[in-house]
Amino acid sequence: MRIGVFICWCGSNIGGVVDVPRVVEAVSALPGVACCSDYKYMCSEPGQEKIRRAIAEHRLDRVVVASCSPRLHENTFRQVLAASGLNPYLLEMANIREHCAWVHQQEPAKATAKAIDLVRRAVAKAGKLEPLHSAAIPVTRRALVVGGGVAGMQAALDIAEAGYQVVLVEKEPSIGGKMAMLDKTFPTLDCAACIITPRMAAVARHPAIKLLTHAEVTAINGYVGNFKITVRQKARSVDYDKCTGCGICQEKCPCTVNSEYDQGLGTRKAIYVSFPQAVPNKPVIDRAHCRRFTRGKCGVCQQVCPSGAVDYAQEDVLFEEEVGAVVLATGYDLFDWTRAYGEYGYGRYPNVITGLQFERMNNANGPTGGKIRRPSDGGVPENVVFIQCVGSRDEAKGKEYCSRVCCLYTAKQARQVLEKIPGAKVHVFYIDVRCAGKAYEEFYQDAVARGACYIRGRVSKIYPTGDKLMVRGADTLLGRPVEIEAGLVVLATAMVPGAGGAELARLAGVSTGKDGFFQEIHPKLRPVESSTAGIFLAGSCQGPRDIPDTVAHAGAAAVKVCALFARGEIITEPVVARINERLCTGCLACRLVCPYRAVEPKSIPARGGAPERTVAVVNSGLCQGCGACSATCRSGAIDLAGFSNEQLLAEISALCH
Amino acid sequence: MQLAYYPGCSWETSGREYDLSARLAGGKLGLEFIEIKDWNCCGSSAGHSTSRLLATALAARNLALAEKMGLDLTAPCASCYQRLALARHDLLADGQLRKQVNRITGHTFHGNMRVRSILEVVASLGGEHIAARVVKPLRNLKVAAYYGCLLVRPRAVQVDDPENPQMMEKIMAVAGAEVLAWSHKTECCGTSLAMNNDQLALPLVAGILEAASLSGADCIVCACPLCHFNLDYRQKKVNRVLGTGYQLPVFYFTQLLGVALGLEPGRLGLFDHFVNTKPVLQLVS
Amino acid sequence: MNLSAPSNRECLIALVNNESGQQVEKCYQCGKCTAGCPVSYAFDLMPNQVIRLIQLGMKEQVLSCRSIWLCASCAVCTARCPRNIDLAAVMDSLRGMARREGVAATGRGHNVFLFNKNFLQSIKKYGRLFELATMLSFNLKSGRPFREADAGLAMLQRGKLKFSVTRTRGQAEVARIFERVAAVESGAGKCN
Structure with missing residues (x-):
């Protein structure tokens, strides 16, 4: 030696x-x-x-x-x-x-x-090491992308453009995600719709992309290069082969529901297309509200549909897809401030809204046709107060982290108020204005130059006085409490992981950080890889980020997928469990402890013409070499290559020496 | 239900009506209050403002006495409640402190009892229990429930949500009153300052009276003798100094509950307040 | 001001943290305490500035300010602090430190100091608060003998004033509590 x-x-x-x-x-x-x-x-x-x-x-x-x-x-x-x-x-x-x-x-x-x-x-x-040898396993050159927001679309298009097949699964009836709800984007003030809607069309049109909306992933089995995915296509109650998207059903539907797309500021029908530019541009029935489903009466949409597409009997369909890699792009949701911030009214005051609600209101597509109005009475708010860090940087009521995008979108919204409402007064309460991005500081300074009054301090309380809201804050630079009478208050609420992220993490076997965002394997060198080989992360499901960073992140995830596909095969890690079948008693305790579902029972002929017996077998593609089985095996039949019992004992005796 | 009763130092003086009405209304609801023999002052703000250890020790003696009775303790006064509950919280959280304080008081407190505000005790009886005993619903009465600071802050001892508590509203609604949503129910009335710098408390009292008036309330209900004295007695002074004209009676929730339970107003001390209560009480009868 | 001058920054922070059970260095100066403080209008230093002075180790300034005495202990700051700092507890600790270090409260702050002292003397003496005697004694010592005399009169008319106090049998025990606490605190830490 x-x-x-x-x-x-x-x-x-x-x-x-x-x-x-x-x-x-x-x-x-x-x-x-x-x-x-x-x-x-x-x-x-x-x-x-x-x-x-x-x-x-x-x-x-x-x-x-x-x-x-x-x-x-x-x-x-x-x-x-x-x-x-x-x-x-x-x-x-x-x-x-x-x-x-x-x-x-x-x-x-x-x-x-x-x-x-x-x-x-x-x-x-x-001294006890032995040579180990890797094996090559072929890769299915087809990717699954979960989430059809700007991150998922970017990843899907990049992979598809590289010549590989993509399955894109989106839980909502339309792709587009949060970005499709925004009005203009910082720091260039280009309209979000002008950027996102052509991308949505490109995704739908791309021959290499199989688009599954109103669908969700219910199982992820297999391993890098060879995943088996189960997808549930939720019942739309509309046959998309027949539907022409004429829209008569929505027009005639008698049941009005708060619109998720308009963040509760507008309404939709129970049979609906989320927004006019939705992709696909065909309706679904919201069975939780539709009268046909809740009361057994109605049927108007079916009667008026000229193509006979409405099908109340449609059921959820489960089917399988085989892919070699998965990109998770499930995005973010907004922190629910109405449960945490009693001092801002717990959501009881209609004129206290979130930044995303402001986006909907400010959007030409939105409930007010792009006019900034008080939700309470439709009046023009002459005094608008923005409050940053609602739920962010607040370990007591919200999240400890900074959500990274709020400073800039607040500056943008402040500018928009000043542009749209002549003579309006805009106050922005902030703790720090964080503008680390290309042209971001300039953008913020521009908002200040245009008249947005920035006040360094948090707001302690908002309460109604007549038809106005009293905002009690502090100016810490002045060292005084301040009060502002506002017509509209906009809260920059924190970004939190998208709903369903925890369940998806469980299905995919990827780890999450303490705040629930998917955990990358290395913060600097491997920012798009999850803890499970072959599963990649794109966009704000991994942590708060803005659109440019999201697109860059999604592109990086796509490159990792393409690199895997281009190689065509994966070299397996030889540090896997090996079962000595002669010693194995077939108790399968190892199967119970394996976190990767890598152990299966197998029947082998016993010696001397005795009946068959069961032994455990390890799927080396799934095994991650954690050693749980080896430690559990009572008969000592399992050795982890590179960590054999003999090797570990040598280490221990060297340490005890 | 039996509870060890801690009346607090104001029970015979400024907070007399609270003590009276709490015992009477409690009795109607099946609550049996057994006064802690030989209780001592909790130290109030003077105590914790001077020494946290002193404040904890003064409270701890009472906790130990109640524990010996084998009962949970209830206090009508919000300040007493907060001091006693905070002391219990600190003593349970810190074994070293408990040993030290036990040495100081000469009584061993083990931590086998709870401190409950009388508001929370009544609320925990449940709407049905109370409703079944209401004989004279408080129809036509619009009330603004005022909690102040001590029942809802800090978090370790809060009896209800610190920004929008509902306990008193639920009790008053069961008693038949109309409860109003208003903005100042957990704002500070400044009572601890009122005793030594009364002019500093006036704007705080005025803000609460203004908000209650704006909400359309006929009266304020509260659950603290200190808040009560401050809002009731100092109302005249607010009017004089700030040129306002408030005439808002301030009641203890136990008083109005007592009326609904059929108790005679005089016995509940309803006519012993500074602001004239008769016009408002006529609304009820 | 010269921040490179020698100071006992670490000692002051450690002392305040130890007394109050808080971590004042966590404060990032958002000012939510100041924004919600109902008495900040009468303060010479805003609540966030009080914390800032501790963070910078400025003991004399913080212990001699009026705000620590005028704080009404309403704990709105505590309830809303995004950094989970119990500022009301910090204020309590600062008053205790000022008392022990012999930093005299001035103006309205002195009234608070006097009132508290009288209040506690009553408890030490009787085991419970003797409202009337405490108020009269406070009035005399603060030099305004007829302060709130109308309150006394009105209370008298409503039978709410008592000329004696129910002494507790445990009064001696209560007095002992005072003595033992004083003995423990005579050894409490100071910073120079």
């Missing part, structure tokens, strides 16, 4: 705490260690070259790198071994940064001793 050990300083991250030369000295004396050296940045090209040269010079057959977490650079160093002709799995890492230097900064002597222990452990394990 000829083991080479390489200790990294990681600049001062490790070297500033751990006495690296001392570690080198101690490790050099360990049995089996043929050479030991250190370097400032072992992951850099000169560092890698040092390892390559040592492998050749000392004819090394095992390599130990003591540096940062293997999550960060295990792959980097495996490539170094491969380039030197060694099996890449003959590498063992000792994490002396996160597990040592960073957490023991105050105790350098103890940190050095611990670093030596950690390396000794790695050397002991390295």
Whole structure:
């Protein structure tokens, strides 16, 4: 056995705490260690070259790198071994940064001793390492995109343009998402509809995109390259093959419901197309409100439909799709301020609205035809107050994080009030104005220059006085409480993960952060990959972001999908569980603990003509190498490759030494 | 239901009608109040303003006495409630503090009792229980329910939502009154300042009276002797200093509830307030 | 002001945090406390400025301000603070610190100080509050003997004034509580 050990300083991250030369000295004396050296940045090209040269010079057959977490650079160093002709799995890492230097900064002597222990452990394990070999599995070159907002559409179009098939599933009757509800977008003030509606048409038209609206994903099985997806097409109660989209049904429907698209400021019918530019531009029946379904009476739409498309008996349909990759683009919802902010009236005052409601009102397509009006009486509000950070940066009532988009859209809305209502007064309460984006600071300054009065402070209470609202806030720059009589108050409410995100995370087996947004695997280097291979993240389902960032994120997710498809096959990770069928008793306790549904029972012929017996078998495509089965197996039949019982015992005895 | 009763220092003086009406109305509702023998002052704002430890210890002695009775404690006064409940909360949350305070009071408090505001006690009886005993519904009476600070803040001891509480509204509605939505039900009346800097409290009292008047209320109902004294007695002063003309009777919720339960107004102390209550009481009869 | 001058910033923050059970360094100065404070109109320093002075270690300024005495303990600031800081508890702690450090309250703040002192003396003496005696004594000491005399008269007419107080048998116990608390607090921390 000829083991080479390489200790990294990681600049001062490790070297500033751990006495690296001392570690080198101690490790050099360990049995089996043929050479030991250190370097400032072992992951850099000169560092890698040092390892390559040592492998050749000392004819090394095992390599130990003591540096940062293997999550960060295990792959980097495996490539170094491969380039030197060694099996890449003959590498063992000792994490002396996160597990040592960073957490023991105050105790350098103890940190050095611990670093030596950690390396000794790695050397002991390295002595027991065996070469492992990857396998190639073919990839289904077809992608599923969940969510038809701007992120999902971007990802779908990018993948489709690269020549691959896409299934796009949207839960609402139309694609378009939140962006289709907006009026103008910052910082260019171009109209959202002018950008999004052509994209919606392009998605619908694209021959490579199969569009499923009013549908939801109910199961995600399989593994990277080979997913089996179950989709529920919710009953629309309208046969889209027959429907011409003439609109007579909506016109005649006697049942009026608050419009989700207009955020409760306008109405729609029980049979409806969400908005005139909807894609597809055909109606669905909202069975929760339709009189036919709630009271068993009515039937007007069926009677008036000239093409006989209305079908009350239609049922939900489940069907399967096979795809190689999944993009989650389920977007955001607005924080429900009406449950949290009693001081702003819990939603009891009609003239306190959200930024999204303001967008609908301000939109030519909206309930007021683009006029800014008081919802209470339709009057023109001459005093408009905007309140930022409602639910954001509020760990007591809302979310601790900053929602990132509110500063800019508030500045935009403030400008729009000043443009649309001559002589209007606009006050914006803010804590900080965060304008980190191209042309964003300029945009905010422009709103100020046009007359928006920014007041640094939060609002403590809003209450009605006659037909006005009294807004009690503070000007912290002045050091005084301030009061403003307002006709309309617009709340910039926080962005929260889109409804159904938690359920989808469960189906897809992807992890979420503490606020419920999908968790990327690495915040800087792998921002669009989820914790499950082959499942990618696009847009604000991963964290609050604006439209430009969302589109960039979605494009990145599409590139990852295309890269997977272009390769055509995936190289499986050989660190998977292996079952020794001779020892397996078929109890299947392993199957119960496997979080990846990778264990299946299998019948094998028993020896000597006895009846068949059951054993467990691991699907190596699904296995993620967590080791739960191995630890559970009572008969010791399961070994995790690269973490065999023998290897782990060697590590433990080295540590106890 | 039996409860250890903590009357509070105002029970024989400024808050007499609250004590009277709470005992009488409580009796009608099947609540049996057993006064804690030998209770001491909770320290009120003077206590916690001077020393948190002192405030906790003064309250803790009463908690320990109630605990020995084997009963939950109820206090009519919102200030007493808040002090006692906060002390209980702090003592339960911090074992070290509990040991220290037990040494200071000479009584061992284990934490095996609850502190309940009388408002919450009555509300928890439920609408049906109360409605079944209402004999004289308060028809034609529009009330603005005023909670002030101490029942709804801070979060650890709030009896109801701090911005839009509904307990008193529910009780008053069951008693037959019309309850109004209004803006100042949990605004501070400034009573702790009124005792030493009364002119500072006047704008606060005025704001509450104005909001209640704007809502169209015939009267204010409250659940605190300090708020009551401040809103009732100082109304005249507000009128004099600020040139207003408020004539808004202020009642304890137990008084109006008592009327609905058929108790005689005189026994409930309904005519002992500063602002004339007769015109409003005529609305009911 | 020169922020590089020597100060006991860490000590002041630690002391306030320890006394109040809060973390004042969490405050990001949004001003919601100031916006909701019903008595801020009479304050010399806004509630958020009080916290700011602690954050900067300015002990003398914060302990000598009037606001800490005029705070009505209504806890609106506490209820609405987005950073979960119980500012009312911080105000309590500051009053206690000012008292222990001998920083005299002035003007209207002094009235509060006097009132509280009288109030507690009554409790120490009788176990319960003797309203009449407390008010009269406060009036005399604050130099306005006839303050709210009409209230006394009106209460007298309505039989709401008592010329004695029901002494509790545990009065000695209550007095002991005062003494023991004073003994504990004589060792409480200070910052220079």
